[in-house]
Amino acid sequence: MKRSLTHRLRKWKDSDNRKPLILKGARQVGKTWLLTDFGNQEFTKVHYINLEKEKRFHSIFKESLNPLTIISTLEIMLAVKIDTRNDFLIFDEIQECPEALTSLKYFNEELPFLAVGCAGSHMGIMLSMASFPIGKVDFLALYPLSFKEFLNAKHPDLIPFLKESSELKRIPEAVHNLLWEEFKNYYLVGGMPEAVETFINNGGNGYEAYEAVRSIHRKLIEGIQSDFAKHSGKWNATHIARIWEDIPHQISRVNNNSVSRFQFKGVIPNKSKFSQFEGPIDWLVNTGLAIPVYMVEQPAVPIKSRAKKNMVKLYLFDIGLMGTMSEIPIESILRQDYGSYKGYIAENYVAQELNSKGHQLFFWQGRTSEIEFLITAGDQIVPIEVKSGNRTRARSLEVYQKQYSPIISMVISSKRLSNTAGRLYLPLYNAGNAREIISSIISAPQHYLHIEESL
Structure with a gap:
């Protein structure tokens, strides 16, 4: 799925004053997928570390906040060379390791040419006991797919007409009706990436597809509710x-x-x-x-x-x-x-x-x-x-x-x-x-x- 935020990620990548990036957003809106997909498109290589699943990486940040030391240790543990000028380093679920969050300050000050992208629970990040790197990171926010993003995933040939309407050009009534039918689908499916993908994979129409979406919604709602106790502070x-x-x-x-x-x-x-x-x-x-x-x-x-x-x-x-x-x-x-x-x-x-x-x-x-x-x-x-x-x-x-x-x-x-x-x-x-x-x-x-x- 194409996400509109990709163009802002490119601006971040090309900025002369680029800082480590924290991608904010609610649970399951696609933060990890977007960072990984963007990295695969824009960088020579992507190095992905999930700090929730891979607790063994926590010790790296507890022992040192020096970026060069962190990179050297990561190279050993990952058995790979990290090109600090051409690769993309992703820390996922960064709130699980407060010291990793703190280290972003030093990545900004001492290794600014390395592109570092982070994702995780926004409230978990805010509640971190570590010293938050205020002024040392860039932020972007990701939301559920908009109707335009939904339409681009399901019926991309209608996008030019949506653009014409946005430019205050009248579109044929037949096209308006097609857009309205897809809009009603969006009313039901919404913009959570897993729900949209499920809908399209089930034919993008029909009761079976809608029921499959509702099943995904119920799972997502349960997951969101489980986060309340975990991150309520x-x-x-x-x-x-x-x-x-x-x-x-x-x-x-x-x-x-x-x-x-x-x-x-x-x-x-x-x-x-x-x-x-x-x-x-x-x-x-x-x-x-x-x-x-x-x-x-x-x-x-x-x-x-x-x-x-x-x-x-x-x-x-x-x-x-x-x-x-x-x-x-x-x-x-x-x-x-x-x-x-x-x-x-x-x-x-x-x-x-x-x-x-x-x-x-x-x-x-x-x-x-x-x-x-x-x-x-x-x-x-x-x-x-x-x-x-x-x-x-x-x-x-x-x-x-x-x-x-x-x-x-x-x-x-x-x-x-x-x-x-x-x-x-x-x-x-x-x-x-x-x-x-x-x-x-x-x-x-x-x-x-x-x-x-x-x-």
Whole structure:
């Protein structure tokens, strides 16, 4: 599977100021595979060391943090020559050996020409008892496959049309319908690499393929839950689990067709205040398992300073896992017929796509109106309303536009690309390109004037 992050890995490789790399990401999103695949493509040789499975390597770092000594000992243990100028050294599950994490500081200072890539549990790394090499490492974040990455793996001949739509070019309705069918598959499968691979290997369609995916989801969910106790640190693992498991449960708490703020009462016995939830929520966010969206009442730059952290919506990091945790029937997802879940899944998908592009997410709430997402583009705040179906009347957006007069507003729905009166209607399958589209419109409004249809 091609991953979009590969181009950023190439930039890291070619940087004159390259430091050892730590690839962050939730469990099973493909960190190890991506580093190994990238290394095989870009370097003469890859040297892979799993510090969880191969405890014998720990003694190397306990005895010395000198990079040259470490390399010499690795050469003996691996029975291979390591070319420090042309090879790629991978430390997987680096959190299992705190001294190895500390050694990255010295690799940066004393052996900067050696490319070192690391993967592991993000929270495990943060909780390491070793001195973390602050300022001595580079970070990149990997997320579940986006819809574009999913489409590239399953139906790559549709990618040019997705690109055209992202460039605000109208595509034929027949192609739009094909993209929409694959998008419904993505709703069910999600972006966890093992689930996507299983789906494609089982024919990419049909009940048998969907059931195989659900089986993979259940296994992944069990694995994630087992990590709570292992890496929860000072936070109660049971509290973390209760909050995480309650995120999809709260989809029934819909207000004015939008997901309501996370309700604390009843989740953890005898606890109902945000201060009692803040630590476990931060843990879920920092591990990449939950996506927070904070409320603002007065949208203005800098928007982060106006956010109310105790008024938050929580979304899951993968739409496929959310459907399985919610036990939404496969047939209902394919028919797009699942009641109050429908809007929530659409919102969760948009949150997932925007989050993977590095957006900090906020929502606006007025007296009787609510905008699902606010994102920033330069010095502009862009409101985004999400509609799960073809009905795109955006009453809350009308209220917001009258009150704040944004340069551009966006409605994301199942309908084809169109625009009217400064409001862009974007298909759900293009949500991941929202930032690029918004930036091009703000810099050159004429880019989208050619779209003829208006709603």
